[in-house]
Amino acid sequence: MTVTAAMVKELREKTGAGMMDCKKALAETNGDMEAAIDWLRAKGIAKADKKSGRTAAEGLIGITGSDNKAVVVEINSETDFVARNEAFQDLVRGVAEVAMGTDGSVEAVAAANYPATGKSVQDTVTDAVATIGENINLRRSAMLSVDDGVVASYIHNGVADGLGRLGVLVALKSTGDKAALNAIGRQVAMHVAATNPLAVRAEEVxxxxxxxxxxxxxxxxxxxxxxxxxxxxxxxxxxxxxxxxxALLSQAFVINPDLTVAAAVKEAEATVGAPIEVVGMVRLMLGEGVEKEAGDFAAEVAAAAKG
Incomplete structure (x- = not known):
């Protein structure tokens, strides 16, 4: 049987699944609409895609890294409850680990292979939607690295190791002692978490x-x-x-407001044993920029009561 555009459109409207998935479902079921719906449900596609329009502004920020390289990822869910789910936490950790093998861009991370499933990160996240029962998406990711130095990190409102609601990376270039360098780097990362600077230097704004x-x-x-x-x-x-x-370097350092961040970093050079250059920073706050829907609680209860 020939699958027509009208049939694909009808199935898409009934299930919320993607166009290509609807076309494949109809082809697999010889154009039987009800069987195609069941096919999509069995694959978890209809359930996942029906939820894709719901606002996902909760979730977790995940960070992982080595001395001179680190990544931060944001995976969103609809509720904070899911962020406490061990399966979801494992997913965020896993995606962060996979991101270490990419250039850190969200496109590269989404397309990368997720070893635990043998699928792409994007397909693994989509499968998690059907399993966990909420809209989940990989929203942002970033990587910082230095040839010689450290990429320090800080997680605020942490729920587990490397997971929280706000994540910061700060890259410091230096030939000095790595432990001392990481210590000042973490302090600067905490400062970035608190003040949210627009750039490292004024000329970079x-x-x-x-x-x-x-x-x-x-x-x-x-x-x-x-x-x-x-x-x-x-x-x-x-x-x-x-x-x-x-600009980060000209701000008053939150840990010692008598110094600018630049002056605090300069002062730390005595402990580190070499010059220090702040070469980059990344700050991701969970749900930042996501427009949350103003829900009508009474309407939600009424809808739930109707099943």
Whole structure:
């Protein structure tokens, strides 16, 4: 029997499964709609994909690494309850370990082989949706590495070793003592967790972000009624302050506010025994940027009661 586009569309609407999965299901069942639905359910595809539209803003951040290389991944779930599930925690750990063998991009991690299943990470995550019963997705990942030095890490609100709600990596380049270097690196990572800097250095702040701030300062300064040359000086002063506040190295160090982060790192060189350069940072907060749906609790209860 020929599988038509209309049949694929109907099955997709009934199950929420992907177009190619629907086409395959119909081909496997000789176009029998009910049998195709059962085929998708048996494969776990319909159950998984039906949940794919539900907001997943909970879950876990996972970090793993060696001395000079580390990765951080974010895998989301719908509820915090799932984040306490051992199977889910094992999945996050496993994906982080797989990520170590990639360039750290989410595309590369998703396509990488997951040894425990023999499938890709993406397919393994999709299978977990059907098993765990919630929408789960690999949302973000990143890697930092240095030729000589350490990549220090910090997990905030940890639920298990290397797992929590906020993860930070800080890459330090140095030929000095690795243990001492990791100690100052962890302190800087804790600082990054607390202050969320936009970049390591002022010149690395995104140009579009800086321009937007400059335009706001110009408009605010114009309200003063002062001449353009004075306004220009006012704006430059405010931009200097802006960069001091958002660039990691110029921020007041949370562990010792009498020092900037740059000064604290410089001071640590005496213990490390060599110059230290902060070459990178990554900060992932769970659910950051995900727009959570405002749920109607009464409606949810009513829907659950109807089955």
């Amino acid at each position: 995104d140009a579009a972000v800086a321009e937007r701030e400059r335009n706001v300062f110009i408009e605010q300064s114009r309200e003063s009624g002062k001449p353009d040359n004075i306004i220009e000086k006012m704006v430059e002063g405010r931009m200097r302050k802006f960069f001091e506040e958002v």
